[in-house]
Amino acid sequence: MHLPADNSAETHTSFALFAEALTLQRQAYHANPVSDYQQRLADLTALAALVSDNEAALVEAVNADYGSRCRFETRFSEILMVLEDISRTKKQLKKWLKPQRRHIDRLLFPTSSCKVLPQPLGVVGVIVPWNFPIMLALSPLVAIFAAGNRAMVKMSENSGQLAQLLIELAPKYFAPDKLQFFADNNGSGPAFSAQPFDHLFFTGSAQTGKAVMASAAKNLTPVTLELGGKSPAVVAPDFPLHKAADRILWAKAFNAGQICTNVDYLFLPHGSEQAFTGLALKLVAQRYPDINHNDYTAIIDQRAYQRLQHTLDDAIAKGATAVNLMPGQTTAPGLRKFPLTLLFNVTDDMLVMQREIFGPLLPVKTYRDKTEVVNYINARPRPLAFYPFSYDKALQQFYLEQVMSGGVTVNHAILHVSQHDLPFGGIGHSGMGHYHGYEGFITFSKLRPVFYQGAFNSVSMLLPPYGKLASTLTDWLIRFKGQG
Secondary structure (H helix, E strand, C coil): CCEEEEEEEEEEEHHHHHHHHHHHHHHHHHHHCCCHHHHHHHHHHHHHHHHHCCCCHHHHHHHHCCCCHHHHHHHHHHHHHHHHHHHHHHHHHHHHHHEECCCCCCCCCCCCCEEEEEEEEEEEECCCCCHHHHHHHHHHHHHHCCCCEEEEEEEECHHHHHHHHHHHHHCCCCCCCCCEEEECCCCCCCHHCCCCEEEEEEEEHHHHHHHHHHHHCCCCCCEEEECCCCEEEEEECCCCHHHHHHHHHHHHHHHCCCCCCCCCCEEEEEECCCHHHHHHHHHHHHCCCCCCCCCCCCCCCCHHHHHHHHHHHHHHHHHCCCCCCCCCCCCCCCCCCCCCEEEEECCCCCHHEEEEECCCEEEEEEEEEEHHHHHHHHHHCCCCEEECCCCCHHHHHHHHHHCCEECCCCCCHHHHHCCCCEECCCCCEEECCEEEEHHEEEEEEEEEEEEEECCCCCCHHHHCCCCCHHHHHHHHHHHHHHCC
């Protein structure tokens, strides 16, 4: 176990707290390393009860952390998502737990057999971001518990109210040697990622992900990194522009754009900019007549708000045309409501095209040929998501084959994330590893290969000193296999 570089008293205190919790959970794991189906089912049921029994308090805690977070969006995208995930996992779990029979060469091993046994890893560490803190804290736990593990969960510094609530609630449903939540006290992330977990699961920025991975590497702890990046959408000429505007703006406004899989920039057919803008203004006026209403979520903190304003100012200063889709509306003091804004004539020297936006700014580029789109995207780090809009099956396939991303929603945005039987995960700069559904169960399991020696031991014919029998048998097997 290694201490993080920061040697402050707070860091040492956090490190000791995490180490103590890890020791407790690892001792419990060694006392019962492979929990049975009934125990895992009970853990999932308890997790569902924690959510259902305390829904209102959980929603309000997130609202308090944001300052103003749309309650419907919290219930729909977090409460419902977690409960759906648990329900589906409970239905599939017995099948997932079955040992897998694997092929064995009957010529050499006529009475033996091979199996793969999915078994728990042990103790999993989870580092949670602030943007969907209920779902991104509890959804990994669904797969972690299904695989029979124990978990320590560190919340974001921007989720103080929710973290405190979960710390208070968890002991009512789980023993501390099964599950513990931790608030982020004075930047305790490095002390957490320095622990020798059996697996470390992180959701957040690529920059922080690199630091987490480097810290985990010192303990040879395997990691799953769910990062972000600039996820593009492209509207093909055959796709109705009003439908594209309807769906893309729904995604961009959801949680005020603070979603790792959100549309980060948009390709429109050349010449459609004015029509798209008109549709966008009309849609946003209908959906958000009052920017200060709770239906429209606030930016998480003042630093993030200032970052967005700086990004917008930088784009305008460098020649971009900004279209405020909430014209005439003024944010109430202290609410941090940032208006949905389109940006045209964007260039690569602008901040808005260089880093993940994580807010309600939508840069728009135009194109004349599909290869322009592919070449532009492929010249940059692989995105977490990709959103092609077209009814042309051949064009859909072209984009699926030519653009690599973590996940894809065709003719909409974000919705692949809500499909619990689809694995979720990035690639390259947008992450590594998967969770959700069966893939999540596999991520947090050790697939142990086991060979069962049968009554007949064929190796006895191949012992040194190697004589004629061993050579003849080997010659025959090589010729036989070479023909197959």
